[in-house]
Amino acid sequence: MKDLSAKNVGMIYDVPKGEPVHALEDVNFDLRGGRLLTLLGPSGCGKTTLLNILAGFLAPTSGEVTLGGERIEGPGQDRGMVFQQGALFEWLNVEHNVAFGPKMNGVNKEAIKPIVDDLLNTVGLSGFGDKHIYELSGGMQQRVALARCLANDPDVILMDEPLGALDALTREKMQGLILKLWRETGKTVVLVTHSVEEALYLGDRLFVMAPRPGRIDRSYDLPFAEAALGMEPRELKASAEFIEKREEVLSLIWEMEEQIMGHEGA
């Protein structure tokens, strides 16, 4: 598995008639291949910007990001992307959405079919292949998005608030699916979330990011994603250790929010 690294990454947006915005300043990390990193922080901390830089959708104004030592210059199939919503192709049914990647690469139909069937099975959508996207619930749509991104067998899966639009119950189920996929495929995952609980539960590594300028404020190595293997999610989330971490991270983010408020009030 390839390591994902950022060296002195900075991102400055020029604002017409205003001060340039430091969306990211001096971001450095090395993520060993096969880990699940969650990015958490208040709005404006640059977590989505960082994810877009890793995906190759944005070029940083300084520094570089590398995958397996190779500099990321643009979008590529080695990095699959799952968006919050609206990224599935409504004009294709479920099967053809999942088959999109291999098809674009000229894989022949007979070879695509088993890939698609296997992935639909993995995400729990067997038998839904001929359904249209608009016939599916939000949770099922995100299952399709996961399957579609896995079809090209990427090294890294990047997720931009993938569960943000789902109701609480569906969200818990989908968290389980993401953990299952991560373990079964052994892929590197980077997941942006607004939810402290989700960041702690899913991440075996967590960056809490801070705004103005956007940066990594604290980095945690977490035991919960591993522990979830033999434990009920509810039980885990109710454990003393989990609650303690949650309070710690929450107060960290509260402090940041209060600083922002103070800053804006001044």
Added chain:
Amino acid sequence: MPDFDPDASSPSTAWLKRAFTGADSTNARKTVTFGDAAAVRSLPLWSFLSFVLLMAIWYVVKIGGDDGILNDRTFASQKDTWDAFLLLASEGYRNITLWEHTSASLSRVGQGMLWGTVLGVPIGLAMGLSSKLRGFFDAPVELFRPIPPLALLPLFILWFGLGDKSARNLLIFASIWIMIIAARAGVRTVNLSKIRAAYSLGASKPQILWRVILPNALPEIFTGFRVAVGVSWGTLVAAELLGTSTGLGSMIFQARNFFRIDVIIVGVIIIALLGVLMDIGVRFLEAKLIPWRGKG
């Protein structure tokens, strides 16, 4: 009908009540009905009643024939109109059958729409995808679009002569701006996430154009197509009054010179029916080709 009896009327007349009032099981328990616009639909029975009313008015104004409310030089009776239709269908008017007039008109609309779409959609897509091309085409599109096509008919007759060529080119002019703007709007509806997802899945630029941008723009393009068909049909019939010797418009114009009101009315009814049929056809295609429209 378990559990449904909006007004405790007897079961045998319940269907009649529903046909008149539109009350059904989903709306029966609503207490707020006036202003509930989403629940308003077209009740077929009332459409039928208005049609019967129109036919009745037509009948009444022609009671007494030439001595009726409208005389024969102003309006034809239903019977005369029907006879004229049978004559037009079999022998034709001035040696040209109704079918020949109709097919001439339809083929002009078909050709105009074909070329208007084939030329307009790529220009619209290009305008939606490139700031340079957007700038380049903005001037002609914004300048030519407001011109009523019929204002150009005298020029087109000078350039292309009387007949098919003038009519077809006029219809291209009538439809192309609508198609350009529709395609341009269609491109703008694309969610950047879709484009980014496609790149991450290994799609090339042509694949993204063909497999993401174009299908994504289809609903808008279809809306434009429907509008353009309506505009073309209206423009054509008017253009045929002057510019051609065949076509429904031309038939009406010639009939006017001989005071054949009955032939004029047949022409008008056929124009109306074909307009309705075309709209139904485009809507049917839309349901078949873009079932995802307006869902999710």
